[in-house]
Amino acid sequence: MRSTARRLALFLALSAAGLTTAQAQQKLKYPKPQADEIFDAVEKPAVPLGGVEAYAQYLADHQQYPTAALQKGVQGTVPVTFVVEKTGVISNVTVDKPLAPELDAEAIRLIKGGPKWKPAQHRNANVRQRVTVPVTFAIPAGAGDAASAPATAGTSDQPQTQTVKPDQPARPVGGTDAFFEWIQKNQRYPALARQRKVEGRVMMEFIVQKDGTLTDIKPTKRLGSGCDEEAIRLLKAAPKWQPAQYQGQPMRQKMVLPVVFQL
Secondary structure, three states: OHHHHHHHHHHHHHHHHHHHHHHHHHHHOOOOOOOOOEEOOOOEOOEEOOOHHHHHHHHHHHOOOOHHHHHHOOOEEEEEEEEEOOOOOEEEEEEOOOOOHHHHHHHHHHHHOOOOEEOEEOOOOEEEEEEEEEEEEOOOOOOOOOOOOOEEEOOOOOOOOEEEOOOEOOEEOOOHHHHHHHHHHHOOOOHHHHHHOOOEEEEEEEEEOOOOOEEEEEEEEOOOOOHHHHHHHHHHHOOOEEOEEEOOEEEEEEEEEEEEEOO
């Protein structure tokens, strides 16, 4: 009896050990992901082809700040959510927290037009992953109110004058909105830019003189394909401005504003 009991106890112990080993092996066998499942957290997240830095540069280079948003002075960050498919293409592009209709639409356009991604991997298989990318819109210094640099005061028009902050910055006659409307109405889209489907903005620098005329006009950020020359032409033909004021006297002021080209 004792021998039988010992053999039975040993059998049960070995059986239990075998069961434990089998359970442990079963835990190591991950179930395969479902074909349509979308993951938020994965072992190897999806990444843009070329790397994150190159993707950020793509967003910066191809962003086209909507004219209406510039005129309203709207800026901020649009979080764009999308799905990176198993093939690396993106789908289901949405904006969860809208900022402004014009900026939301531009953020979606940027993401949809971007490069493919390296798909996510989870449990040794390519899987679909939900990704959120923040697209930031920041109006260049002075583009919102068309004033970006200190003015120069003094009786002489020579540059050797004191740099001060004006009491009232220079502004277009009729206001900034009227000036942007004039730009849009009088803009001649360059044929080469239209042929190449070039869109974007040319950042223009100029000086508003004491009599309101615009001088020293030059692009500080070019777009090419004839857009830079057209931006220069527009500002040279533009109406006079109200000059900056300092202690009740007109003064010269350097300005920066964007000239937007959009097909």
